[in-house]
Amino acid sequence: MNEIVAYFENIPSSHRSFIIVGGITLFWIIENGFPLFKFKYNKWQHASINIFFTLTTIVVNFSLAIILYKSSIWVTENNFGVLHWLSIKSLLLQAIIGLLLMDLIGAYTAHFVQHKMKILWRFHLIHHTDTWIDTTSANRHHPGESVIRFLFTTLAIIIVGAPIWLFFLYQSLSVFLSQFNHANLNLPEKLDNYISYFIVSPNMHKVHHHYILPYTDSNYGNIFSVWDRLFGTFLILPMSEIIYGVDTHMNPEEHNKLSSLLKIPFKSSQTFVSELKK
Numbered sequence: 001m002n003e004i005v006a007y008f009e010n011i012p013s014s015h016r017s018f019i020i021v022g023g024i025t026l027f028w029i030i031e032n033g034f035p036l037f038k039f040k041y042n043k044w045q046h047a048s049i050n051i052f053f054t055l056t057t058i059v060v061n062f063s064l065a066i067i068l069y070k071s072s073i074w075v076t077e078n079n080f081g082v083l084h085w086l087s088i089k090s091l092l093l094q095a096i097i098g099l100l101l102m103d104l105i106g107a108y109t110a111h112f113v114q115h116k117m118k119i120l121w122r123f124h125l126i127h128h129t130d131t132w133i134d135t136t137s138a139n140r141h142h143p144g145e146s147v148i149r150f151l152f153t154t155l156a157i158i159i160v161g162a163p164i165w166l167f168f169l170y171q172s173l174s175v176f177l178s179q180f181n182h183a184n185l186n187l188p189e190k191l192d193n194y195i196s197y198f199i200v201s202p203n204m205h206k207v208h209h210h211y212i213l214p215y216t217d218s219n220y221g222n223i224f225s226v227w228d229r230l231f232g233t234f235l236i237l238p239m240s241e242i243i244y245g246v247d248t249h250m251n252p253e254e255h256n257k258l259s260s261l262l263k264i265p266f267k268s269s270q271t272f273v274s275e276l277k278k
Helices: 002-009 013-033 043-077 091-116 118-128 135-139 143-160 164-182 189-195 202-208 226-231 258-266 269-276
Strands: none
Touching: 002 091, 002 164, 013 043, 013 135, 013 164, 043 135, 043 143, 043 164, 043 258, 091 118, 091 143, 091 164, 091 226, 118 143, 118 258, 135 164, 143 164, 164 202, 189 202
């Protein structure tokens, strides 16, 4: 465990970039060989849109990274946060509890809130407009949503009292497993079901991308599946019934055109301003 802590305390930027690029490449190759759905689409054109949003996410996170770093240093120096208050000495226990709480606050809660607040949903909607979910869909987030998720991640660091190694470990797992559970993989049903008792599996997350309620408002988890099961947001739907997208934006001119996607949160300025006031 000491070696893992030492590695993530000083993880090179090149290694973090490799996790993003390597994960997409790995699951891209696997899903091409063993697809769950045989989409009739231009995979490269679809990927170009999602990779654009991946790059904007990287830019947002890189630009604001100093805030995460300073927050982690502050909680460590001031013994602030759950891990410090509980006086947890075991690094393994710190990792388990820390990752669970980071996932709860930085992923599950952030995701849940974006579905429940109209103004935040406008930004998150771009992620749900994708009608061809594959591994490149993992980071299909409007730049505005990237900022929102960043704020929740910062909050998670402060509440948990996460040292810098724990944050980088969480971020690495979050990116890789998001690429995994979005991938268009045809896993054996029993294997996928078994995985879903511990972490978010591909089939579990794909229910969340079904185009209508209540399924859109279910299975919010990113790393661990326990939060959906604990809070009653876990739903099951046979893969044969899945239709990707969101019922309000099924027109390809809206969901498969970059300029249209960027404008969605601001389509009606009057409505947008009125929602801000709510």
